Amino acid sequence: MKKVRASMGTLGVLGLEMIQMDTPPTTAYLQIYTEKRCNANCQFCAQAKSSSADLTHIARGMYVPYDLGAVVSRLKMAYDRGYLARACIQTALYDSWWWDTVHLIKMIRENSQIPISLSVFPVSNERFEVIRSLNVNDIVIPLDACTPELFNKIKGKSAGGPYSWESHMDGIKRASRIFQKVGTHVMIGLGETDEDAIRLISELWKNNVNAALFSYTYVPGTQFEIAEKPQSEIIRHYRAVQLARHLIVEKLADYPDMRFENNNICDFGIDENVLLSVIEDGRAFQTSGCPDCNRPMANETFSQIFNFPKKPDDEEKENIKRELGMEI
Numbered sequence: 235m236k237k238v239r240a241s242m243g244t245l246g247v248l249g250l251e252m253i254q255m256d257t258p259p260t261t262a263y264l265q266i267y268t269e270k271r272c273n274a275n276c277q278f279c280a281q282a283k284s285s286s287a288d289l290t291h292i293a294r295g296m297y298v299p300y301d302l303g304a305v306v307s308r309l310k311m312a313y314d315r316g317y318l319a320r321a322c323i324q325t326a327l328y329d330s331w332w333w334d335t336v337h338l339i340k341m342i343r344e345n346s347q348i349p350i351s352l353s354v355f356p357v358s359n360e361r362f363e364v365i366r367s368l369n370v371n372d373i374v375i376p377l378d379a380c381t382p383e384l385f386n387k388i389k390g391k392s393a394g395g396p397y398s399w400e401s402h403m404d405g406i407k408r409a410s411r412i413f414q415k416v417g418t419h420v421m422i423g424l425g426e427t428d429e430d431a432i433r434l435i436s437e438l439w440k441n442n443v444n445a446a447l448f449s450y451t452y453v454p455g456t457q458f459e460i461a462e463k464p465q466s467e468i469i470r471h472y473r474a475v476q477l478a479r480h481l482i483v484e485k486l487a488d489y490p491d492m493r494f495e496n497n498n499i500c501d502f503g504i505d506e507n508v509l510l511s512v513i514e515d516g517r518a519f520q521t522s523g524c525p526d527c528n529r530p531m532a533n534e535t536f537s538q539i540f541n542f543p544k545k546p547d548d549e550e551k552e553n554i555k556r557e558l559g560m561e562i
């Protein structure tokens with residue numbers, strides 16, 4: 235493998251592309267390189283075997299093939315100078331994916347001590363051990379969906395994919411024993427309710443699994459299209475889940491304290507003044523996941539930010555309150 239895919243923002247920080255960025259990424263977003271489609275068939279994914287979307291897309295981000303040696307040596311410089319604090323590697327399922335992944339990790343590790351996150355589907359314990367021995371710092375096994383039914387529809391058997399909820403949960407459990415802490419990705423907006431998402435995040439957190447939130451983004455040519463909803467409902471749901479996740483992770487409230495009406499959260503389980511101060515602090519609405527992962531413009535447009543790559547400013551916080559349906 236002589237190439238690697240890198241997000242445009244990453245290439246900008248590495249000085250390999252000239253692009254203007256409001257907020258640069260603090261993590262290098264990479265994907266192992268292949269020109270083949272993935273053997274899995276996740277309905278939202280541009281790279282899925284039945285998708286006709288452009289292979290360079292992951293959600294809204296463009297991941298461009300680039301010379302591996304150039305990326306790895308610039309990565310060392312960017313880490314040493316404090317421009318990047320982490321490298322995140324996304325995998326895909328094709329014949330030589332494992333060897334390409336190991337090669338990429340080794341190349342990065344031979345050059346730099348930058349923390350590495352690896353996002354991968356469940357593998358054998360032996361392979362988890364190999365990943366650990368290569369000094370990967372954080373392992374992430376993306377569930378993407380919030381319920382077994384949605385998982386099956388979106389990336390399981392019903393979607394013509396090789397995965398199942400049970401084997402992903404088993405992979406998360408096995409990885410937790412080997413790595414102690416594990417991450418997952420949860421996509422919000424696939425048809426789950428507030429309660430589905432919050433219950434899952436709380437259960438995972440209790441088991442030392444950190445759920446990073448993504449908003450579902452339609453990529454033309456992919457197979458999953460959800461019935462259109464008003465933007466106000468999409469963003470209210472996203473903000474509610476972000477806020478609840480933050481309360482759970484910060485131990486300010488827990489799922490059993492929260493109340494739901496028609497599956498929408500109506501009580502976050504803490505005093506209103508405390509809730510307001512959490513909202514005004516703004517961190518609840520920043521990108522979640524591995525340390526130093528800010529993913530600018532991964533799911534966002536200029537008119538709708540889901541994950542703030544840095545602390546929201548006062549105007550943005552006022553908007554967040556409106557999006558949550560609060561009177562201001």
Ligand code: SF4
Binds near residue numbers: 528
């Ligand atoms: S949370 Fe961020 S750094 Fe971690 S695997 Fe996901 S995208 Fe990569």
